[in-house]
Amino acid sequence: MGGRSYMLATRMPMSRDGFDAWLSTPLPDLGAIANPDEMWRGWAPDDVTPDWGLTEIAGSPAAVATYRANRTRTPLELLAARAAGGYTLARHHEGALEVYLYDYHPDHYGTQTDLLMLAGAGRFACGDAEVPVLYWGGDVHPGLPFDDGSVLSVLLVGDTGARFSAAYPFAALVEGLRPVEEAFLGAVVDPDGDDPGWDSSSVLDPAIAVRAGS
Numbered sequence: 001m002g003g004r005s006y007m008l009a010t011r012m013p014m015s016r017d018g019f020d021a022w023l024s025t026p027l028p029d030l031g032a033i034a035n036p037d038e039m040w041r042g043w044a045p046d047d048v049t050p051d052w053g054l055t056e057i058a059g060s061p062a063a064v065a066t067y068r069a070n071r072t073r074t075p076l077e078l079l080a081a082r083a084a085g086g087y088t089l090a091r092h093h094e095g096a097l098e099v100y101l102y103d104y105h106p107d108h109y110g111t112q113t114d115l116l117m118l119a120g121a122g123r124f125a126c127g128d129a130e131v132p133v134l135y136w137g138g139d140v141h142p143g144l145p146f147d148d149g150s151v152l153s154v155l156l157v158g159d160t161g162a163r164f165s166a167a168y169p170f171a172a173l174v175e176g177l178r179p180v181e182e183a184f185l186g187a188v189v190d191p192d193g194d195d196p197g198w199d200s201s202s203v204l205d206p207a208i209a210v211r212a213g214s
Helices: 016-024 061-070 075-083 108-119 170-186 206-212
Strands: 004-013 088-092 096-104 131-139 151-158 161-164
Touching: 004 108, 004 151, 004 170, 016 075, 016 096, 016 206, 061 108, 075 088, 075 108, 075 206, 088 170, 096 108, 096 170, 108 131, 108 151, 108 161, 131 170
Parallel strands: none
Antiparallel strands: 004 096, 004 131, 088 096, 131 151, 151 161
16 A cells, blocks of 8 residues: 555544434535635645636546546445445544545545535534544555644544635644554555455444445
8 A cells, every 4th residue: 555645534523313313314515615726725736726626637538427426325325335445434433434545546525515515514513613524635544644744634524514614733633643543554455565455344334234235
């Protein structure tokens, strides 16, 4: 694992009932994020406006249709599809929604869908405090970043919506995600081998695992 790796992770306090409701509720529309055009503001590359409208790929109508369809699906559908390919942690664990997603050479349109999925989780969370979702990557190890140089964006998710933050205390951000990172890396089989494997037995919620065929 490694190379051009991109990851997204969060740990959001949530009851089991809230988690189940989130899993079965279709993604919100873009209005759930107060400032979607500031996805990269303050991080990298902060001089680029994200293409939420998919206009830059209008010449590939099949791709546009796929992304638009994915934005109408439920987290259960999206996470099960991801989990079928491995390297997906998505579960309810110790009173929280935990998500840690790994991609190799991804496109940012898929990540935007994942961010919308997590932006919609706030209404099912416990409490009204904003919870950070970290998106990072580059030529990096799939673990949490050592500094903020590989951070691409931070989405703060609250009970009434979400917003991108141009700054967030990095040490606190990473420390809160350590338990999720440990579980994700622990599920990688032979990480130093030529073809690492993936053991999903402890990192997928049963509902997701069943749908994914794991």
